Amino acid sequence: MTPRLSLATWRSAAGRPGVTLPAVDPADLRTGIVHLGLGAFHRAHQAVLTEDAATATGDARWGILGVTQRSARVAEQLAPQDGLYGVLTKGATETSLRVVGTMRGVAFPGTDTDRVLATVAAPTTHVVTLTVTEKGYRRAPGGGPDLTDPDLAADLAALTSGADAPARSPIGLLVRGLARRQRADAGPLTVVCCDNLSDNGAVLAALVDAVLAATPSSDALRTWVAQSVRFPSTMVDRIVPATAPAHRAEAAALLGLVDEGLVVGEPFSQWVIEDAFAGPRPAWESAGALLTADVAPYERAKLRILNASHSTLAYLGALRGYATIAQAVADPDLEAAVRALVNDDVLPTLAAPEGMDLERYRDDVLDRFANPNTGHTTVQVAMDGSQKLPQRLLGTVRDRLAAGAVPVAAAGTIAGWIGYVRAAALGELVVDGRAVPLDDPMASVLAEAARGPQDGLAERMLGVAPVFGNLAGSAELVGAVRSALTEQVRA
Numbered sequence: 145m146t147p148r149l150s151l152a153t154w155r156s157a158a159g160r161p162g163v164t165l166p167a168v169d170p171a172d173l174r175t176g177i178v179h180l181g182l183g184a185f186h187r188a189h190q191a192v193l194t195e196d197a198a199t200a201t202g203d204a205r206w207g208i209l210g211v212t213q214r215s216a217r218v219a220e221q222l223a224p225q226d227g228l229y230g231v232l233t234k235g236a237t238e239t240s241l242r243v244v245g246t247m248r249g250v251a252f253p254g255t256d257t258d259r260v261l262a263t264v265a266a267p268t269t270h271v272v273t274l275t276v277t278e279k280g281y282r283r284a285p286g287g288g289p290d291l292t293d294p295d296l297a298a299d300l301a302a303l304t305s306g307a308d309a310p311a312r313s314p315i316g317l318l319v320r321g322l323a324r325r326q327r328a329d330a331g332p333l334t335v336v337c338c339d340n341l342s343d344n345g346a347v348l349a350a351l352v353d354a355v356l357a358a359t360p361s362s363d364a365l366r367t368w369v370a371q372s373v374r375f376p377s378t379m380v381d382r383i384v385p386a387t388a389p390a391h392r393a394e395a396a397a398l399l400g401l402v403d404e405g406l407v408v409g410e411p412f413s414q415w416v417i418e419d420a421f422a423g424p425r426p427a428w429e430s431a432g433a434l435l436t437a438d439v440a441p442y443e444r445a446k447l448r449i450l451n452a453s454h455s456t457l458a459y460l461g462a463l464r465g466y467a468t469i470a471q472a473v474a475d476p477d478l479e480a481a482v483r484a485l486v487n488d489d490v491l492p493t494l495a496a497p498e499g500m501d502l503e504r505y506r507d508d509v510l511d512r513f514a515n516p517n518t519g520h521t522t523v524q525v526a527m528d529g530s531q532k533l534p535q536r537l538l539g540t541v542r543d544r545l546a547a548g549a550v551p552v553a554a555a556g557t558i559a560g561w562i563g564y565v566r567a568a569a570l571g572e573l574v575v576d577g578r579a580v581p582l583d584d585p586m587a588s589v590l591a592e593a594a595r596g597p598q599d600g601l602a603e604r605m606l607g608v609a610p611v612f613g614n615l616a617g618s619a620e621l622v623g624a625v626r627s628a629l630t631e632q633v634r635a
C-alpha cells in the first residue's frame with residue numbers, strides 16, 4: 145500500500161521529477177499565525193507564501209495553526225499527515241507539485257475551540273489571517289453584523305458569560321480569541337482579512353467593533369481592540385479549483401505518497417498587503433508579496449475585473465451548458481460579453497494602481513481563465529451569487545449610474561445571474577449532464593423571486609434588497625436588465 149504523506153514520510157519524495165519539498169524542515173517551525181478558514185484557497189495561497197518567506201529568511205517563527213470553518217473533514221485529512229499537504233500547480237503546459245510544511249496544527253472549533261483561543265492568546269502568535277468566504281462574515285443587509293444569526297449570537301453569549309462552549313462562527317471565534325488575548329496581556333495582534341470583500345480590512349475592523357459594541361460588558365475589550373489590534377486590507381489572487389479525484393491520482397503518481405489534503409492551483413499567485421501591522425510579521429515581501437500603504441486600487445481592480453468577469457463566465461457559461469470556465473471563455477459570445485463588461489463599465493470606474501496597466505491585466509486574466517488544465521468549474525464560481533455580486537459587480541453598477549451612464553454590459557451579468565437562479569430554481573439548470581441546484585445562503589428567497597412569470601422577473605429579482613440595496617429604484621438599470629433577459633430568452 146502507498147504510504148500517506150506525513151512528517152515521517154515526506155523526505156522519501158526527494159529527487160522525484162516535478163516535486164519540490166519544503167526547504168525549511170516543517171518540524172522546526174513554531175506557530176506564529178492562526179488561520180481561520182482552512183479551505184483550499186488558503187492552503188494554495190497564504191500558506192505557500194508564508195513558507196516561501198521562511199525559506200528566504202530562515203525565520204522559523206511563522207508556522208500556522210489552521211482552523212477549519214464548518215466541518216471536521218479538513219482536519220481529518222490533514223491531521224494524520226501532520227499538517228503536510230501538496231499543492232498541484234496546473235499550468236497551461238506544465239504540472240508540478242510542491243509539498244507545503246507551514247501548517248503546524250489543524251483545529252476544528254467543534255472540538256478544539258479552547259486550543260484555538262489559547263493560540264490566539266499566545267505571546268508567540270502575532271497574526272490571525274482569515275479566508276472564511278463572503279458569507280462567513282454573517283453580515284446583515286447594510287453591512288453590520290447579523291446579530292440574529294444563531295451561531296454568532298451563541299458565540300457572543302459565550303463571550304459575555306465566559307463559557308467555553310465550542311465556537312460556531314468565524315467572527316465569534318475571533319472576538320473570543322481577542323478577549324482571551326487581552327486577558328492574557330499577550331500584546332498587540334494583526335488580523336488580516338484575505339477574502340474577496342472590497343476594503344476587507346476596514347470592513348472586518350468595523351464588524352468586530354460593531355459586534356463588541358452590541359455585546360454587554362465588552363467596553364474594555366472594545367477599547368483594547370481599537371488600541372492594540374490592526375486590520376490591514378489585502379488583495380489575494382490565485383485560481384484554486386476544487387480538488388478532483390483525477391488530481392489526487394496525478395499527485396500520488398508524482399509524489400509516491402497518498403495525500404488526502406491535496407489542493408490545486410494555477411501558476412499565477414499575487415498578494416498585496418497593506419503595510420499596517422501591530423507587531424512582527426513574516427517577511428512576505430521576500431516571497432513576492434507587495435507590501436504597500438494603499439491596497440484599495442489593487443483590490444478594486446481585481447474584484448471588478450477578475451472576479452466580475454469570472455462570475456459573468458460562470459452564469460452565462462453554465463446557462464449554455466459549459467462545465468468549466470475555460471470552456472466558457474472559449475465561446476466568442478461570452479468572451480465578447482466579458483470584454484464589454486470590462487471595457488465599457490469597469491475600466492471607467494477604476495484608477496490604475498501605480499505600475500499596473502489595466503488593459504493588460506484584463507488580457508492576462510482572460511488568458512488565465514483559458515488555462516484548460518485547472519478544471520475550474522462554472523458551478524463552483526457561480527455559488528453564493530447573492531454574497532459575491534455586491535462585492536464584485538454592484539460597485540461598478542453604482543459608479544456608472546452615478547456618472548450618468550447606463551451599465552448595459554454589467555446589466556448583462558446581472559441578467560446572467562438571474563437566468564441562472566431561475567433555471568436552477570425551476571430544476572432546469574443542467575451542466576455536464578447533471579441537474580444543478582441553487583447553492584446560495586439566500587437560496588429560498590431567491591428561488592421564490594425567480595419563479596413565476598418571465599414578465600416582471602427583473603423587477604422581482606432587483607427587488608431583493610439584501611443583494612441590490614436601492615438599485616431597484618434605477619429605472620435605467622431595471623430597463624437594461626429587462627432587455628438583457630429578453631435577449632437571453634431569445635438566444
Ligand code: CS2
Nearest residue numbers: 380381382383451454524525
Ligand atoms: C472566484 C474566485 O469562486 C469565485 O468566486 O471568482 O474564487 C477567484 O477564483 C479568486 O478570487 C481568484 O483569485
